[in-house]
Amino acid sequence: MDVSMTRRGLLKRGLFGGALLALGGSALLASREGLSLSPPPEGLQVLGPREYATLQALARRAFPGRPGWPDADTARVAFTADRLLARGDASVAKEVRELLGLFDNALAGFLFNGRVTPFSRLSPEAQDAAFEDWRTSRLLLRRTGHHALRTLVYSAYYLHPAAVAASGYTIPEGFHDANAVAWKGEGPRPAPLTQKEGSTP
Amino acid sequence: MSGRIFTGDELTEDRTITCDVCIVGSGAGGGVLGHELTRRGLDVVMLEEGGYRTRRDFDMKESTAYPALYQEMANRATDDLAISILQGRTVGGGTTVNWCASFRTPPEILHRWRDIHGVQGLDENTLAPHWDWLEERLHIRDWPIERANRNNQLLWEGLGKLGYSRGTVKRNVKNCAALGACGLGCPTDAKQSTLVTLIPDAVEQGMRLFANVSARKLELDGMRVVSVHADVLDPRTDRPTGRRLTVKPKVTAVCGGAINSPALLLRSGLTARGLVGKRFFLHPVVVSTARFRERVEAFYGAPLSVYSRQFIDRGPGKLGWLIEVPPIHPVLASVTMPGFGAAHQDLMARLPYANAVISITLDGVHPGDEGGTVGLRGEGEYTRLKVDYPLTDFHWEGFREALKVAARLQFAAGAEQVLSPHSSPVVMHGEKDVALLDRAPYAPLLCRVASAHQMGGCAMGGSAKTSVVDSTLRYWDADNLFVVDGSVFPTALGVNPMETILGLAHWGSQHVANAVSGRS
Numbered sequence: 001m002d003v004s005m006t007r008r009g010l011l012k013r014g015l016f017g018g019a020l021l022a023l024g025g026s027a028l029l030a031s032r033e034g035l036s037l038s039p040p041p042e043g044l045q046v047l048g049p050r051e052y053a054t055l056q057a058l059a060r061r062a063f064p065g066r067p068g069w070p071d072a073d074t075a076r077v078a079f080t081a082d083r084l085l086a087r088g089d090a091s092v093a094k095e096v097r098e099l100l101g102l103f104d105n106a107l108a109g110f111l112f113n114g115r116v117t118p119f120s121r122l123s124p125e126a127q128d129a130a131f132e133d134w135r136t137s138r139l140l141l142r143r144t145g146h147h148a149l150r151t152l153v154y155s156a157y158y159l160h161p162a163a164v165a166a167s168g169y170t171i172p173e174g175f176h177d178a179n180a181v182a183w184k185g186e187g188p189r190p191a192p193l194t195q196k197e198g199s200t201p
Numbered sequence: 202m203s204g205r206i207f208t209g210d211e212l213t214e215d216r217t218i219t220c221d222v223c224i225v226g227s228g229a230g231g232g233v234l235g236h237e238l239t240r241r242g243l244d245v246v247m248l249e250e251g252g253y254r255t256r257r258d259f260d261m262k263e264s265t266a267y268p269a270l271y272q273e274m275a276n277r278a279t280d281d282l283a284i285s286i287l288q289g290r291t292v293g294g295g296t297t298v299n300w301c302a303s304f305r306t307p308p309e310i311l312h313r314w315r316d317i318h319g320v321q322g323l324d325e326n327t328l329a330p331h332w333d334w335l336e337e338r339l340h341i342r343d344w345p346i347e348r349a350n351r352n353n354q355l356l357w358e359g360l361g362k363l364g365y366s367r368g369t370v371k372r373n374v375k376n377c378a379a380l381g382a383c384g385l386g387c388p389t390d391a392k393q394s395t396l397v398t399l400i401p402d403a404v405e406q407g408m409r410l411f412a413n414v415s416a417r418k419l420e421l422d423g424m425r426v427v428s429v430h431a432d433v434l435d436p437r438t439d440r441p442t443g444r445r446l447t448v449k450p451k452v453t454a455v456c457g458g459a460i461n462s463p464a465l466l467l468r469s470g471l472t473a474r475g476l477v478g479k480r481f482f483l484h485p486v487v488v489s490t491a492r493f494r495e496r497v498e499a500f501y502g503a504p505l506s507v508y509s510r511q512f513i514d515r516g517p518g519k520l521g522w523l524i525e526v527p528p529i530h531p532v533l534a535s536v537t538m539p540g541f542g543a544a545h546q547d548l549m550a551r552l553p554y555a556n557a558v559i560s561i562t563l564d565g566v567h568p569g570d571e572g573g574t575v576g577l578r579g580e581g582e583y584t585r586l587k588v589d590y591p592l593t594d595f596h597w598e599g600f601r602e603a604l605k606v607a608a609r610l611q612f613a614a615g616a617e618q619v620l621s622p623h624s625s626p627v628v629m630h631g632e633k634d635v636a637l638l639d640r641a642p643y644a645p646l647l648c649r650v651a652s653a654h655q656m657g658g659c660a661m662g663g664s665a666k667t668s669v670v671d672s673t674l675r676y677w678d679a680d681n682l683f684v685v686d687g688s689v690f691p692t693a694l695g696v697n698p699m700e701t702i703l704g705l706a707h708w709g710s711q712h713v714a715n716a717v718s719g720r721s
Contacts, residue, residue: 001282002248003535017597061540061541061542062541062542063546064542064543064546066543066546066550069546069550077553084268084274087268087274087438087439089273089274089585090357091585092273108445116250128541129245132541135425135497135541136624136625137627140281140644140645140646142644143624143646143647144281144502144646146281146284146624146646147282148282149648150536150541150561151285151536154532154535154536154545155267155276155532155535155536157535158263158531158532158535159263159264159532163531164262164263164531166549166550167534167549167550167552168498168550168552168553169500169530169531169552169553170503171260171262172261172380172381172382173263175261175378175380175388175389176256176259176260176261177257177388178257178260179257179258180255180256180257181257182253182255182257183255183339183401184205184206184207184253184404185203185204185205185206185404185405186205189401189405192376192390192397193253193389193390193391196467
């Protein structure tokens with residue numbers, strides 16, 4: 001096995017291999033429908049409906065219900081991820097879309113570990129096992145995919161104010177001034193703030 | 202003459218401007234250089250790809266800071282994602298978002314640059330007056346242990362109990378309220394970054410700074426850079442607006458940092474015989490996370506104020522490391538902490554009780570350790586850059602030993618549990634469990650690695666055959682092109698790099714100024 005494959009190699013080989021096998025008679029498996037979710041009312045900027053549903057399915061496993069914490073749907077993880085991807089490099093967004101497609105794909109699942117159901121339609125326990133299988137894979141390419149998806153859902157979730165609050169971090173109050181002057185060279189430069197020194201807020 | 206800070210929304214037409222010096226990048230290197238050249242009366246234009254964000258924008262939220270202030274929204278990484286890379290992208294560069302740690306360059310590193318890499322005229326005595334001036338202007342002062350937050354105190358206590366060397370870190374702050382938000386932009390301007398010190402000083406003296414302007418290519422005529430071609434970006438979307446800014450300088454200084462500088466040279470067809478992008482170093486970091494019974498609240502207080510170089514030199518062929526602690530905010534903690542689902546939630550629910558020790562390894566100082574590579578994925582001005590950093594048994598041995606030391610330190614300080622950075626973590630409940638780290642898997646993405654220090658890629662040296670810039674920071678194969686940032690380091694440092702870059706830029710400004718007047 002080539003374990004030195006890059007992120008790009010991951011996607012190219014994964015999709016290319018899938019296409020070849022599909023041509024060999026596995027098209028039905030490759031095209032099995034995944035989970036269907038209503039798209040967010042604001043619309044999606046990067047993800048397609050299936051990719052959105054796949055990512056939200058993964059987020060539901062990352063953030064099961066817990067008292068005092070927002071769940072994945074409340075935190076709108078896949079929607080936030082879509083907006084994050086929209087602000088970044090378009091080619092990265094494309095790679096993530098391809099990765100999500102591969103991750104949910106039943107044919108890819110069959111090739112990797114013998115499952116014939118799209119990830120997003122697996123039982124919760126089977127979803128955990130499938131994601132874990134990517135983490136522990138001997139193939140660096142699958143571990144890379146696991147890392148990318150995990151980072152995306154965690155980044156998106158912990159941007160939600162309720163998740164931040166649940167983690168115990170409270171933003172110190174009385175220091176940020178949203179109306180402070182942003183000096184650009186015109187007029188006198190604002191005097192530095194005088195702030196009492198401290199050791200913790 | 203009064204200068205000006207322009208932002209992308211103000212640049213509604215294609216523009217061509219002339220100047221003495223065009224500086225690409227506004228961080229530790231560019232900020233100092235711009236100040237020093239403007240002080241000498243030169244007409245300086247500075248280009249910064251990131252936005253002009255100030256304390257009005259610094260609301261201490263990760264949701265605001267990472268997309269606005271960091272390269273690739275804080276998701277920059279090596280190509281295989283095995284090493285995540287935190288790097289600033291805003292006016293002030295890394296100085297706006299770093300954790301304020303200020304170290305002069307270790308003398309042994311400067312000696313190595315001289316003896317192994319042929320760098321001439323750059324020793325601690327030469328740099329001392331430059332550092333003296335910078336430490337005064339940027340208010341670099343010791344942060345006494347009495348003012349350390351609990352996260353740093355735990356490290357201090359652990360180091361003391363195990364008898365290891367320890368010290369307090371100097372910080373570039375003034376009237377610091379110790380909010381803990383250094384990495385998210387300082388909301389009180391206490392951090393004496395180039396954003397609030399040298400850059401506005403230079404603008405007052407005439408420097409023109411263009412934020413949201415991305416330098417795409419240097420145009421050469423023979424041995425001289427004649428133009429810098431740049432795209433104007435929309436501050437709201439960070440996308441090109443279609444407007445172009447062309448700068449025609451007498452001298453160009455590339456100060457984009459150790460990834461973007463080599464990438465700009467490569468996009469411009471400048472390879473230095475294949476050396477551009479090589480000898481790229483990351484100070485690869487492994488993080489050991491501990492849980493204490495007491496509240497640590499590592500998200501508050503001065504983030505980094507204690508260090509140890511006890512293990513920086515482990516002898517020939519052994520990777521050494523610097524020991525520090527990081528701030529622990531929810532987003533970074535969530536992607537760093539192991540586990541998934543309920544297990545991960547359990548860890549995050551105990552975030553206020555978490556302490557982390559970071560082992561910052563010193564790369565590039567052992568024979569055969571050439572670090573990584575910055576390259577391009579394709580041809581042309583808009584191709585994405587690509588960072589590769591092969592991790593070998595040499596690194597994994599160092600990481601494993603560093604994690605053992607970190608766990609022992611945390612237990613010595615009273616930790617009730619320590620987790621390794623493996624994707625399936627080694628869970629330790631006492632000193633007796635530290636040996637479990639020997640049996641853990643060490644491979645890319647099975648053991649997580651990070652970096653907040655990028656160095657090299659345009660290495661300085663004594664010969665054009667082995668380096669990209671000479672000992673005056675001039676690109677060997679162009680008369681009026683300089684590189685002034687951490688990319689010129691021939692090796693990593695073993696300390697946080699900001700003050701080395703500041704000092705190098707302050708010292709190097711004389712050479713850039715001389716080039717404007719035609720003196721070598």
